[in-house]
Amino acid sequence: MAISAAAAAGAADPAAGKVKFEPCLACHGSGPAPQGEVAPLLAGQPDNFLQWQLVYFRTETRKDASMTPISLLLSNADIRNIGAYLSSLPPPTPPESKDERPDLTEAGEQLAKANHCASCHLDGFVGKDAIPRLAGQREAYLLKALRDFKSGARRGGGVAAMPDAVYPLSDEGLQALAHYLSRLR
Amino acid sequence: MQAKQTSLIGAAVLAAALLAVPGVQAQGLKHYDSSKKSFWEHPPADWFLGDETEAQKGLAPKAPPATGVPMEEIQATLKTIKLPKGFHISLWASDVPSARQMAWGDKGTLFVGAFGVGNVYAITGPEGKKEVKVILKGLKMPTGIAFRNGALYVADIDKIYKYDNAEASLDNMPAPQVVYDDMPSYVAHGWKYLVFDKEGWLWVPFGPPFNIGIPPVAVSQIRRVNPENGLAEIRALGVRNSVGGDIDPRTGDYWFSENARDWLSDNTPSDKLNHISRMGEHFGYPYCHQGNLPDPKFAMGHKCSEFTPPVLNLGAHVAPLGMKFYTGKMFPAEYKNNIFLAEHGSWNRHVYQGARIMRIIVDPKGKHAKQEVFASGWLKGKQDFHGRPADVIVAPDGALLVADDWANAIYRISYGK
Numbered sequence: 266m267a268i269s270a271a272a273a274a275g276a277a278d279p280a281a282g283k284v285k286f287e288p289c290l291a292c293h294g295s296g297p298a299p300q301g302e303v304a305p306l307l308a309g310q311p312d313n314f315l316q317w318q319l320v321y322f323r324t325e326t327r328k329d330a331s332m333t334p335i336s337l338l339l340s341n342a343d344i345r346n347i348g349a350y351l352s353s354l355p356p357p358t359p360p361e362s363k364d365e366r367p368d369l370t371e372a373g374e375q376l377a378k379a380n381h382c383a384s385c386h387l388d389g390f391v392g393k394d395a396i397p398r399l400a401g402q403r404e405a406y407l408l409k410a411l412r413d414f415k416s417g418a419r420r421g422g423g424v425a426a427m428p429d430a431v432y433p434l435s436d437e438g439l440q441a442l443a444h445y446l447s448r449l450r
Numbered sequence: 451m452q453a454k455q456t457s458l459i460g461a462a463v464l465a466a467a468l469l470a471v472p473g474v475q476a477q478g479l480k481h482y483d484s485s486k487k488s489f490w491e492h493p494p495a496d497w498f499l500g501d502e503t504e505a506q507k508g509l510a511p512k513a514p515p516a517t518g519v520p521m522e523e524i525q526a527t528l529k530t531i532k533l534p535k536g537f538h539i540s541l542w543a544s545d546v547p548s549a550r551q552m553a554w555g556d557k558g559t560l561f562v563g564a565f566g567v568g569n570v571y572a573i574t575g576p577e578g579k580k581e582v583k584v585i586l587k588g589l590k591m592p593t594g595i596a597f598r599n600g601a602l603y604v605a606d607i608d609k610i611y612k613y614d615n616a617e618a619s620l621d622n623m624p625a626p627q628v629v630y631d632d633m634p635s636y637v638a639h640g641w642k643y644l645v646f647d648k649e650g651w652l653w654v655p656f657g658p659p660f661n662i663g664i665p666p667v668a669v670s671q672i673r674r675v676n677p678e679n680g681l682a683e684i685r686a687l688g689v690r691n692s693v694g695g696d697i698d699p700r701t702g703d704y705w706f707s708e709n710a711r712d713w714l715s716d717n718t719p720s721d722k723l724n725h726i727s728r729m730g731e732h733f734g735y736p737y738c739h740q741g742n743l744p745d746p747k748f749a750m751g752h753k754c755s756e757f758t759p760p761v762l763n764l765g766a767h768v769a770p771l772g773m774k775f776y777t778g779k780m781f782p783a784e785y786k787n788n789i790f791l792a793e794h795g796s797w798n799r800h801v802y803q804g805a806r807i808m809r810i811i812v813d814p815k816g817k818h819a820k821q822e823v824f825a826s827g828w829l830k831g832k833q834d835f836h837g838r839p840a841d842v843i844v845a846p847d848g849a850l851l852v853a854d855d856w857a858n859a860i861y862r863i864s865y866g867k
Contacts, residue, residue: 316516317566324547324567325587341517341545348516384496385510395513420568420590429637430495 277342282350285343292331295357298403302331305406309356313395316348326420356391358450359401366444373445376438380430390446404447411439484663485747493638493659500661500713501747511797512833514566518547518858519837527836531827533863536782539825542851542862543573543580549853549860550593551643551772552843553602555617561585561602563595565641565840565855570595570604572620573860580860585623586613593693594642596652603677605642605654608633612677629677634659634668639691643772645704647697651676653685653704655692662711662736662748670735672706672726688732688757689724694772694841700787700814703727705761707770707791710739712798719743720763721770723791725816731758761816767796768804772841772853780848781865785809790824790850792839801832807839807852807863825852825863 286293292304307315321327322336323344339347364370377383377390385396392398399407413419414427415434431439482499483489489497498511519527524541531539548564549571555561560573568589575581586592586604594605602616604626610633611626613619630652634640639657646652652675658665672686672695685704695706704726710719719739734741734757736748741759744752764770773791788811795805806826812819828837838856845851850863 313513313516317513320516320547320567324569324584326567326569328588341520344517381494381496384499395516427495429493429497432492 277345277349279346279350279353282343282346282348285339286347286350289335303403303405303409304331305402305410306357307351308354310351310398311392311394311396312348312352314392314397315351316344317395319344319347321420328418356398357401359448364448369441369444370448371445372438373441373443376434376442377445380434382430382442390449399446400449402447404443407443407446408439411443412436415439482661484660489663490636490659490666493636497638497660498712500711502713505800506713506798509798509800512835514548514838514856518545519856524837524857524859527827527857528861531825532823533825537825537863537865539852539861539863541859542577543582543860545858546571546573546582546853546860547858548855549840549858550641550855551595551841552851552853552860553595553597553644554843554846555597555602556600557617558846559617559620560843560851560860561595561597561616562853562860563592563604565591565593568592568606570602572617574620583620585616585620591637591641594644594654596644596646598646598650603629603644603652605644607637607640607642608635610644610652610654610675610677630654630675630680630682632680632682634666636669639669641693643693643695645695645697647674647704648702650678653695653697653706655689655695655706657689657691657693658735661713662745664736664748672704674704683729685729686724686726686731686733688735688737690735694770694791696774696789698725698787698814699775699777703814705773705775705789707764707773708733708735708760709769710766711736711745712767714739714746715766716799716801717766720760720766721768722760723762723764723770723773723789723810723819724758725761727816732756733758733760761812762810762819762821764791764793764808764821765803767799767802769794769796770804770808771839772843774842774844774850776844776850778844778848778850781850788812790842792842792852794838794840794855795829795835802829802835805829805835805838807842807850828854828856 292298292302293307298304322332390399415431548566550563550565553561562571569584570586572583572585573580589606592604592606596603602613604611610630612629613626636659638659654673656669656671658670671684673682674685675682691709692706708722710721737752738754740763742754771792771794776785776788791808793804796802805828807824808821809824810821830836835856837854839852840855841853843851852861
């Protein structure tokens with residue numbers, strides 16, 4: 266009894282998260298991101314993944330000129346609330362459009378299979394817990410993330426060793442993966 | 451060259467087969483061939499997996515909550531922790547993200563390493579008003595730390611750093627000296643634990659970059675490293691993932707905890723407590739587990755009798771991490787020189803176990819070992835946690851501190867009154 270009462274007291278508040286997230290929509294909303302920003306879509310991402318990234322930014326484990334100063338303003342409660350809010354939203358569906366690069370799509374699909382990406386990101390690349398959803402993410406962001414893992418610029422994630430996963434891939438391979446994953450619905 | 455070509459062709463055939471049957475890889479059982487050098491040259495992201503059985507599908511390491519556990523929940527959990535009569539547990543410090551190994555400074559500062567975030571912390575201030583300071587950030591995985599003669603030592607995967615005059619420099623840590631870097635860069639089982647002996651050498655574990663296989667020769671061992679001059683010697687072989695150990699105050703010998711392989715079954719093999727009694731002993735990995743269980747794939751004709759058996763089998767998937775001999779004066783006399791061991795708890799088991807503090811009573815030669823549960827209550831249902839003990843340390847007043855990298859907290863266990 267004591268535990269359930271306490272859990273309720275510490276429970277996240279998605280409505281408060283929505284308010285806190287409003288200024289973030291400029292980059293992370295469904296419209297085009299401002300010039301020079303390559304920001305991911307966050308709606309429908311797993312709660313714990315969202316929270317961990319904010320914690321990585323706040324601890325400077327993951328460094329980013331835009332996100333580091335923003336994350337330093339967030340309390341643990343803010344981070345829990347934002348995670349609860351965004352994870353409650355439906356994930357983005359990429360608009361139906363003609364695939365200009367079916368060759369990349371096919372190469373990306375093959376690389377995703379050969380590299381066991383679904384082992385952690387799950388079938389359909391929908392993510393779970395601390396593992397992000399990849400399906401339908403912005404192509405430019407996916408490519409940035411993959412390149413940052415490969416170059417060692419992006420850290421954080423403990424045993425989920427993305428740098429090792431992308432190490433054997435060429436930049437063409439990363440482009441193929443980003444293209445393929447961004448078009449998944 | 452021949453081998454390389456074969457493996458390339460193998461990969462192509464595999465990829466083609468997977469494409470031909472969409473979804474087969476995701477739906478079928480995972481098979482990991484870690485028997486080849488190529489596996490550990492660049493371990494895959496899911497390197498910790500193994501050949502799973504139908505029953506084991508879906509078991510995976512559990513990510514801790516990003517912001518720890520809210521204070522009210524921690525306090526509620528502590529009320530339910532079971533301890534022997536006369537002992538008490540309280541929250542000593544909170545908001546210590548991913549808290550791992552702890553070490554005392556000369557002037558009463560508690561230093562704490564971390565796993566998921568690249569921080570090292572210093573905790574200062576009076577009891578009940580502890581202040582947690584991030585003194586180092588941006589490291590890779592600084593789990594292992596130690597303190598000696600005013601300097602803080604931090605093991606960060608492939609380097610050991612020394613920060614001089616650390617306790618007087620908490621707000622502005624000096625640039626470190628690299629005191630040892632003959633270390634592989636694998637993040638996989640590359641996180642460390644550091645223990646100084648009386649001669650000022652560090653005992654350092656090197657884990658293999660996978661669940662099971664024939665490891666690179668630079669790992670699966672425990673080295674003794676002199677940070678004064680960078681010399682090192684190999685003290686133990688055949689060790690899987692060890693992230694805890696201590697020097698026996700009775701003899702000066704090194705004892706260590708060891709996490710056994712995964713994906714065999716829920717109840718085997720047992721994790722271990724080991725004692726190094728002579729130079730270069732082999733503790734069995736990957737050929738033999740728990741002193742009596744040849745590996746089904748990697749025994750390679752070896753018998754368990756060839757290897758040093760454990761002092762104690764601790765149980766399967768309990769995940770023993772930090773440990774300390776009890777050298778304080780607060781606890782009853784019978785606790786003197788007993789071992790306290792933090793069990794982090796399972797992930798590769800259908801019903802988790804561990805996530806508790808064990809008390810181990812054993813003579814200096816490693817004979818007549820017995821264990822009993824000292825503190826428990828951090829398991830939540832079948833596959834979840836209220837907290838996960840990761841390290842223990844004896845406080846100057848004789849209390850036992852516990853680092854919890856799930857709740858992001860440090861607890862204090864005291865006796866009396």
